[in-house]
Amino acid sequence: MHGVNSSQASAPLLCAEGLYKHLHQPSLAFWRGRQSRTILRDINLSIRPGERIGLAGVSGAGKTTLLNLLLALKGADAGTITCQGQPVRPASVRALRWYRRLVQYIPQDPAASLDPRMSVRDLIREPLVRLNVADNHARRIDEALDRVGLDRKFSSARPGALSGGQAQRVAIARAVALRPRLLLADEPLSGLDLPVRARVMQLFDDMSRLDGTAFLIISHDLSVMPRLCERTLILHDGAIIEDRSTAALFDAPAHDHTRALVRAAHLDHAAMTPASATVLHPVS
Template sequence: MSLAAAAVTRRFERRGTSHTALENVSLEVLPNTRTALVGESGSGKTTLLRLLLALDRVDSGAVTLDGTAVVPVKAKAMRWFRKRVQYIPQDPATSLDPRRSVLDLVATPLRLLGAEGDHVALATKALAAVGMDDRYLARRPAELSGGQNQRVAIARAVACEPEYLLADEPVSGLDLDLREQVLDVLDELCDRTSTALLIVSHDLSVVARSCREVFVLCDGRIVETGSVASVLTDPQHRHTRDLLDAVPRLPHQRTIDSQEIA
């Protein structure tokens, strides 16, 4: 039982040359776990995320869900997968239709997935779970703050009660208070529903706050993996150390404090 990438390789042709975005990468997200995939911009995080979401095809290797290979096909044929694996985008402003109300934004995917039950009731319940009450249901994205739009994106992802939730830089661009609020929402939802969470990020402070296991990606390869506690307090690869050095801290702090680690 898992969502996994098994020795996947993905190449892209650009102007007659071949670029290898991922090479022989393996990653597994187990049920009821909180995992992080970290790396700098250009490391291959987005490519791997798209493969795990069945939005792109591998050149070799396989993406599997509970041992069954997942290959992108037409939308209707992917409903079984979309009900079980959902996505929280980095920038909800680019993924939320500005013409639709908050309630419609969350209810429409339920209809498209053929979810059982009253879609309006399910959408309202999901919005309430992220702190969006009846006052917000008729509003549109332009009438909401960045943090509120991110809550709508989370509600839309969890409304169908997926088993796996993949979040791409879920608090990027938010101020400190909003970051904590959004991460608290994700923590509470995962605790209550036993949903597995994969956070894709370059920010190790977010990983320390919310995850238990971490995979470090560099130049299309996994270079380090293990528990967050071991990897962040005793990094073995230079790339992991570089990511740690990029975390803002007070002058006397040399590493992420142990109490910061989830």
């Protein structure tokens, strides 16, 4: 493991500048032709090594579309994305191999991303093989399982034998095993009970502080941001309406929409955190 020196920290790892994405739909009236709706408008985002950034917004705000652009699954209609100075756009598997090693994704629904025919060990090994990672794969797999608090006895299990929380940890281990520079995590705490949430939050903190791994954590629930993110972006109607430190955003939200989200987050947090849940125990 390694930290981040000051020169590395000052240089952005990933930059998105002036991103626009339009949805083109055929009109029911044939004489009107195709209709266009703007999904993302003028998105500017910079992520530095070791940063933990939250991206929050209600359903339909554009979070999934932005995630697809950052993963190079779709192309922007305008604007650019660069990673370590290199352009990022949809391309062949081989052409994007360098980017997949640097940037990994933790899906919201692990059940949909884990092949039910493969064992946990093979699921974690698969991206190491596909991305030509030249290292001891067995050691990386064991290390990844340890880091997410999943007993190695699960390495021979298949996804159907796992609980929702265990499947989520396998999905996280699959990404962590590659030792990426940036993790894009879509609702990474959903489906996890309180002790496992604590374990995952500690893992993310260790990776950012000790390894210099950056995080972009996507959620519709603003209440997770103070525990995970130093900086939070609010996406509303396809535009970033706030980009501030998480503490400042919660203390004095500048936008009416953000104020509503903060009020809801405080209510949700109070409802989901009983007094008995303040003591968290490690996961065996």
